[in-house]
Amino acid sequence: MRFIVPLAIFIVLVVVLAVGLKLDPRYVPSPLIDKPAPEFTLTRLADPAAQVARQDLLGRPLLLNVWASWCSACRIEHPLLVELARREQVEIIGLNYKDTREDAAAWLKAHGDPYRDSIFDPEGKLGLDLGVYGVPETFVIDAAGVIRYKQVGPLTPEVWQQEIKPLLARLAQPRP
Amino acid sequence: MKRAFPALLLALALGRVQAADTPFEFADAATEQRYHKLAAELRCLVCQNQSLADSHADLAQDLRDEVYRMLNEGRTDEEIVGFLVERYGDFVLYRPPVSGTTSLLWFGPLLLLLGAGVVWWRMGRARAPAAAPDPDEAAAIAALKRSRNEES
Amino acid sequence: MIPEIGLFLCVLALALAVVQVAFPTIGLWRRDAAWLAMARPAARAQFACLLAAFAVLVHAFLVNDFSLVYVAQNSNSALPWPYRVSATWGAHEGSLLLWALILAGWTLAVTLRDRELPGDIAGIVTAVMGLVSIAFLLFMLFTSNPFARELPAPPDGADLNPLLQDPGLIIHPPMLYMGYVGFAVPFAFAIAALVSGRLTPGWARWARPWALTAWLFLTLGIALGSWWAYYELGWGGWWFWDPVENASFMPWLLGTALIHSLAVTDKRGTFKSWTVLLAIGAFSLSLLGTFLVRSGVLTSVHAFATDPARGVFVLGILGVAVGGSLTLYAWRGPKVLAGGSYEPVSRETFLLANSLLLAVSTATILLGTIYPLVLDALGLGKISVGPPYFNLVFGLLMLPLALALGWGQFARWREDSLRRLWGQLRYAAGAALLLGVCAVFVLDGPTRITAAIGLALALWVALSTLVGVWQRCAGRASPLATLLAQPRGFVGQVLAHLGFAMTVAGVCLTGALSVDRHERMAPGDSVELGGYEFRFESLNEFTGPNFQADEALFLVTRNGRTVAELRPQKRFYKVRGMPMTEAGIDAGFTRDLYVSLGEPLEGRAWSVRLHYKAYIRWIWLGAVLMAAGGLIAATDRRYRIKATEPAAGVATQEA
Numbered sequence A: 001m002r003f004i005v006p007l008a009i010f011i012v013l014v015v016v017l018a019v020g021l022k023l024d025p026r027y028v029p030s031p032l033i034d035k036p037a038p039e040f041t042l043t044r045l046a047d048p049a050a051q052v053a054r055q056d057l058l059g060r061p062l063l064l065n066v067w068a069s070w071c072s073a074c075r076i077e078h079p080l081l082v083e084l085a086r087r088e089q090v091e092i093i094g095l096n097y098k099d100t101r102e103d104a105a106a107w108l109k110a111h112g113d114p115y116r117d118s119i120f121d122p123e124g125k126l127g128l129d130l131g132v133y134g135v136p137e138t139f140v141i142d143a144a145g146v147i148r149y150k151q152v153g154p155l156t157p158e159v160w161q162q163e164i165k166p167l168l169a170r171l172a173q174p175r176p
Numbered sequence B: 001m002k003r004a005f006p007a008l009l010l011a012l013a014l015g016r017v018q019a020a021d022t023p024f025e026f027a028d029a030a031t032e033q034r035y036h037k038l039a040a041e042l043r044c045l046v047c048q049n050q051s052l053a054d055s056h057a058d059l060a061q062d063l064r065d066e067v068y069r070m071l072n073e074g075r076t077d078e079e080i081v082g083f084l085v086e087r088y089g090d091f092v093l094y095r096p097p098v099s100g101t102t103s104l105l106w107f108g109p110l111l112l113l114l115g116a117g118v119v120w121w122r123m124g125r126a127r128a129p130a131a132a133p134d135p136d137e138a139a140a141i142a143a144l145k146r147s148r149n150e151e152s
Numbered sequence C: 001m002i003p004e005i006g007l008f009l010c011v012l013a014l015a016l017a018v019v020q021v022a023f024p025t026i027g028l029w030r031r032d033a034a035w036l037a038m039a040r041p042a043a044r045a046q047f048a049c050l051l052a053a054f055a056v057l058v059h060a061f062l063v064n065d066f067s068l069v070y071v072a073q074n075s076n077s078a079l080p081w082p083y084r085v086s087a088t089w090g091a092h093e094g095s096l097l098l099w100a101l102i103l104a105g106w107t108l109a110v111t112l113r114d115r116e117l118p119g120d121i122a123g124i125v126t127a128v129m130g131l132v133s134i135a136f137l138l139f140m141l142f143t144s145n146p147f148a149r150e151l152p153a154p155p156d157g158a159d160l161n162p163l164l165q166d167p168g169l170i171i172h173p174p175m176l177y178m179g180y181v182g183f184a185v186p187f188a189f190a191i192a193a194l195v196s197g198r199l200t201p202g203w204a205r206w207a208r209p210w211a212l213t214a215w216l217f218l219t220l221g222i223a224l225g226s227w228w229a230y231y232e233l234g235w236g237g238w239w240f241w242d243p244v245e246n247a248s249f250m251p252w253l254l255g256t257a258l259i260h261s262l263a264v265t266d267k268r269g270t271f272k273s274w275t276v277l278l279a280i281g282a283f284s285l286s287l288l289g290t291f292l293v294r295s296g297v298l299t300s301v302h303a304f305a306t307d308p309a310r311g312v313f314v315l316g317i318l319g320v321a322v323g324g325s326l327t328l329y330a331w332r333g334p335k336v337l338a339g340g341s342y343e344p345v346s347r348e349t350f351l352l353a354n355s356l357l358l359a360v361s362t363a364t365i366l367l368g369t370i371y372p373l374v375l376d377a378l379g380l381g382k383i384s385v386g387p388p389y390f391n392l393v394f395g396l397l398m399l400p401l402a403l404a405l406g407w408g409q410f411a412r413w414r415e416d417s418l419r420r421l422w423g424q425l426r427y428a429a430g431a432a433l434l435l436g437v438c439a440v441f442v443l444d445g446p447t448r449i450t451a452a453i454g455l456a457l458a459l460w461v462a463l464s465t466l467v468g469v470w471q472r473c474a475g476r477a478s479p480l481a482t483l484l485a486q487p488r489g490f491v492g493q494v495l496a497h498l499g500f501a502m503t504v505a506g507v508c509l510t511g512a513l514s515v516d517r518h519e520r521m522a523p524g525d526s527v528e529l530g531g532y533e534f535r536f537e538s539l540n541e542f543t544g545p546n547f548q549a550d551e552a553l554f555l556v557t558r559n560g561r562t563v564a565e566l567r568p569q570k571r572f573y574k575v576r577g578m579p580m581t582e583a584g585i586d587a588g589f590t591r592d593l594y595v596s597l598g599e600p601l602e603g604r605a606w607s608v609r610l611h612y613k614a615y616i617r618w619i620w621l622g623a624v625l626m627a628a629g630g631l632i633a634a635t636d637r638r639y640r641i642k643a644t645e646p647a648a649g650v651a652t653q654e655a
Helices: A005-020 A074-087 A101-111 A125-130 A157-172 B004-013 B029-041 B058-073 B077-088 B103-124 B135-146 C002-029 C033-037 C039-062 C069-074 C081-089 C092-116 C119-143 C167-182 C184-196 C203-233 C243-268 C272-295 C308-336 C347-377 C387-408 C418-442 C448-473 C479-485 C488-513 C617-634
Strands: A041-044 A051-053 A062-067 A092-097 A117-121 A137-141 A147-152 C515-521 C526-529 C532-543 C547-558 C561-566 C569-573 C578-582 C584-586 C591-600 C606-614
Touching: A005 C272, A005 C308, A005 C347, A062 A074, A062 A125, A074 A092, A074 A101, A074 A157, A092 A125, A101 A117, A117 A125, A125 B058, A125 B077, A137 A157, A147 A157, B029 B058, B029 B077, B029 C387, B058 B077, B103 C347, B103 C387, C002 C033, C002 C039, C002 C092, C002 C119, C033 C039, C033 C119, C039 C069, C039 C081, C039 C092, C039 C119, C069 C092, C081 C092, C081 C167, C092 C119, C092 C167, C092 C184, C119 C184, C119 C308, C167 C184, C167 C203, C167 C243, C167 C272, C184 C203, C184 C272, C184 C308, C203 C243, C203 C272, C203 C617, C243 C272, C243 C347, C272 C308, C272 C347, C347 C387, C387 C418, C387 C448, C387 C488, C418 C448, C448 C479, C448 C488, C488 C606, C488 C617, C515 C526, C526 C606, C532 C591, C532 C606, C547 C584, C547 C591, C561 C584, C561 C591, C569 C591, C578 C591
Parallel strands: A062 A092, A092 A117
Antiparallel strands: A041 A051, A041 A117, A062 A137, A137 A147, C515 C606, C526 C532, C532 C547, C547 C561, C547 C569, C569 C578, C584 C591, C591 C606
């Protein structure tokens, strides 16, 4: 009887390892899903005098896209964002993360600006509160300011079609 | 595989080569010790398995700065750890929390040890007489033993 | 042209491996010794082919043949030639070729000695090792071909990872592989016992030197890795419980259990099922380690560039090899592996405790290493398991082990009494206890209690070992001659146990007594640490063969006398665009003085880490002693057996 135990344990181990092959060990899921977006007070990228705070995110579901001019992967998703803003009328707010105003403005000029607005976060404070660990990242925030989804890495058409678009549609429906 | 792609690109995203490694000044030895312990037990999220203390990544420096700032504000270790877990989840802890899902992790070794103890006890206790050894084998063993020293 | 020859040689080696498996299998089935005997030349020819193929790959690196993808990815014309040679095993594909070569080498060694075995057992052993060869050669040829070409060839290569451009990294992987692969021999031998349905009288005696040799190489490999990490990574640490480190440590722990369990089965014929299981387990963990390192399932600083497709292949190898052997164990074990008896207090009991504790430690490390994966797979969240967990749990498990060691190496076979043991060892126990108590008061810091316990146990092990030596040698006409005349198995045991005590002591002392500082320093600044003064004298720039470096000169003085000049560097490797730090270390038996440069700050200031590492060399010296003990024990003359019985039921040719 005891001779079967090692084999049994091994079978369990192999199953675990096989499942593990499909997972990404470096992906960090966000603990902020279904929690309210954090409070913050920062300035607009375009206007150092204009303040922006959490309440400006309320009222309608939107995407919050974390980007920076020094981020090479951001360039990969940027055309998709521009198109989403234009064609699908998606509201995208940018979070310019640990950047300078000049570099950020120049980058937007060169690659297009899909953002209704960009928040300027030079020290990454809001990024820290959002649990940002690698740009680009995109959050889906609902009308009440609750985070509903987090995309780590560039946004792809598949993720848009399969995850975010249906989610935004659900969030847009008026609650009873 | 869908998830591996973003991870690969994360590496690209961190395109800035500049790294960070600022030494801190501490008010007293106790705070310094607390800082070292925290930095060693918190994980750098963008690294391939390094603690906050050992990593040169930008984010690691940011998080070290946060830990330092909170220590100077007088927060407790639990508050500092809780702050980071709120934002990054349990992944950031090298000492996993003791909870329902990790109970097997924390108590497993003890169970294994107890199990081994039981095995050891039973094998040392009343042993049923072993099956009579094969007579040829016994003779061969005896022959081998005779032909060389048996000591140590 | 030449690399294609290398590829052809690998294919030829695969064909020979198939012969190496098929012929003895047919020989067993038809009970024909002629077929059985074909295994030997096939194995030897396989080794020759792989050696030549390996030489071809090394040659490609030396002549900078960048038309080979593997060379282009891991070398550069500016890379110094020793590193071009070691780049051969610096990444996945080439290291697989090394793995296959070393396996063929071990098989060759077995064929040189297997006339001591019954023919059918020798045949099965060679065939099993051949099966492993086939698996790895197929893996290499189908998914990881080191001879793959890309034309047109790039003008230059991507350089070897700067972390690997270091002498320690040249010998660390070959040592490790010698160990991992070496455990295939006892593994094959265990399979042979199960398949043939009998555990021959000399089974354990034959297997012991093989297990010991594999074990000693693995000991050295792990020690080298730890030492390398210490001086190369710049933060003064020497073990991080990283998944890949754990992947090497687990086979070592089971291998240690195996060599001790083999001693029992050899001397007393008991623990057969346990020893066979350990033999299967040690090699299985080697295979598991191969999987963990190359599949991308766990994050690690050590992992090779990974590919889940390769992971599937290795998982397949793992499943077949380990699953097959454990199925065989479950099926044939009960019949083949019964017997033996011993009293409650005897050397057997202590050795059983040793085996069980090592097995529990192995299982615990495995649990901690894959637990994050398990939770993730079940969708229960993402956690990390790191040094705080492993240090606590492993440390606790080592306590009873060290305790048992002292008693166990002293106890008599089959029957002994606690009273006799206590009589012999009470002074050793008392001294250890005294040391522990003193240490609690002398040391300070958060780790002092655990360090004190560890030191007490280290002294306990050392003293009980020495009492054993004294017992045999004192009071004789010439104690020294008596000592030298002891069987090598005993001498090896003494050395290895003393080495273990030294390592444990080193771990405790370095944890408790080391101090470090992280400072902002500019030339002219001075810092005091551990009774020494470290003065940042100057900063220079220089250019190496494939890097640009800033080198600082630190003068270390004590009471005004110069103790050392340390030259830490911060290098920037141009081709890969990677920074590297080279620490400045003054090594000593009781302490290391360690300085490493962090990042440049404003002006001429740098962030500098300074360490006073107490007794850290003891950790690796202890490991070297353990390996030396293993080597001496492996060469014990009593392990040379003549073939005393013909193969069971196999027709032999005319003599």
